[in-house]
Amino acid sequence: MSEIRKDPASLTWIISATERGKRPTDFKEEEKPQRRLRRTGCPFCAGGEEMKAPLREHAIWPGEQDKKTLIWKTRVLPNKYPALYPDVELSQAQKDTIYHYLSGVGGHEVIVDSPNHDDTLATMSIEQISAILRTYRQRYRFWWTDPRITYLLVYRNYGVEAGASLGHPHSQAMATPIIPHRIYEELEEGRNYYDQNQECVYCRTIQVEKENEPSRKVFENEAMFAFCPFASRFPFEIWILPKDHYSTLEGIPQKKINYLAEALSEVFKKLNEVLGDIAYNMIVHSAPLRTPGLLYYHWHIEVLPRLTMPAGFEWGAGIYINIISPEDAAVALREA
């Protein structure tokens, strides 16, 4: 038996086909040494004395530095192979009468998440994760002021199977002149739900998930709630939501940053214990820039482990087949 499920907050449908699947522990991976590759000559490592200076010549943002050692904690660099460019004029037009295009204006940044090559979100201190989150917040605040840019997507590719080409811990930020399709759809569905129910679908989801049996909860603290969503597209998918309603991340106060850092630390420690050092994509979902007070959107973080590969059906249908139910995944993660 399988089940076809719809995500209440988007147009995503998934097929929960657990008979194809394995037990949660079957996903546990062998150590993958390639994630630690290229330590020698890594461009992001804290190196000789000159690297202790907070600002490298080409840094976009120097980042915070440790008050005692003067070594930087995080820094923001331009992507060596950017997909979008900040020094381009925004233009748009029709080509060949039916094709619409925009100039490739935007920003494509690398956030170096730590001076230490071997740090992971499962092993870093909560203070270091807080420094990363403050850097994310700083990038939202930076791009907020650019009228050409409507959206900032902050994300993290970890491991070769997740598309990472460097082993050093890093995140990326892409500033775009359009609202990305996936976010646009979430905004639309969130507004539809709000219009019909006069409440935020994410706020309602937290209420439901707190009481639901079998529970899909993974972790919670005073400010954050982490769970495996009902319509998980991927095995062990986890969403982390703030309990209070805010539509954008950029206004998050330091106290909440600490709670979020703790939630991330716990979530990745649990993933590590159940599955080993797996590849994943982590994505911050925040409302478009300059829209902090939307009643119908709720910022959150999605963690998408890369244990299975989307194939023809997923690409053709836009429906995901998930061979581990979120209920089973949550049990394994809660118990870790």
Added chain:
Amino acid sequence: MSEIRKDPASLTWIISATERGKRPTDFKEEEKPQRRLRRTGCPFCAGGEEMKAPLREHAIWPGEQDKKTLIWKTRVLPNKYPALYPDVELSQAQKDTIYHYLSGVGGHEVIVDSPNHDDTLATMSIEQISAILRTYRQRYRFWWTDPRITYLLVYRNYGVEAGASLGHPHSQAMATPIIPHRIYEELEEGRNYYDQNQECVYCRTIQVEKENEPSRKVFENEAMFAFCPFASRFPFEIWILPKDHYSTLEGIPQKKINYLAEALSEVFKKLNEVLGDIAYNMIVHSAPLRTPGLLYYHWHIEVLPRLTMPAGFEWGAGIYINIISPEDAAVALREA
């Protein structure tokens, strides 16, 4: 410089970021012997005498057989690990007040595309490809009569990177009680375009692409047109469209099947010559079952080479970064 492009027939946006990229020939792959793995004991190979009988005990459809040798050409088998099940009652309900789900009713079939383990679409005879296409058509006609089923997605995963777990040439067919998200979006956008322009966006695309300079055309014959779409999500993405307007594949006559088989043969020979024996997903996009006469939808086949990996930005934004322009890809493929 890069360019942000929108597909006129869907809500897909892509970033054409060719400065990150390589020349078309840089994608040429080494021979990947794993695609030929597991020849010994392959469950799909034509084997001893008993395998020459057209019907294996558990076949869903016996397929055609060669009149001289009596060996089967194609056959349809149940997927060993189905995502959906035909013998389930269609039911739907709300869970926990916000979660909508359906029972996992449907069909998940394997189409064995040839009795020969080493056949590929680049090496098969046009007659063999025609037999595969007739099998696709037969599955559309079969599922047409099941009122619980609204959509059939026929697709092909080739190579490990495309999600194939078996080396023997095969396609799959998934019958679903919902219209898949990606198709739903194409139908919506196709209807919007039709309402505004009183023409099919795909018919218009063929007209535009025939004359466009620089050309994105890859191949054409009397009935079929193959090109790299303006908003290609992946390097060397190719769409094959029938020149005459039909919304579903199931009514396709034998003569057109021969033209389509020739187009597929040519397209895969060209991909093979430029890139080697690469992994790909191939997907038939046809209107929902029992809707043959839609004026605003045009069935087509999408070929998605698996040369790059979607990562955090693609999953988070739903926007694809493509490092080879379709114009460059088309030149390389036309000249092959």
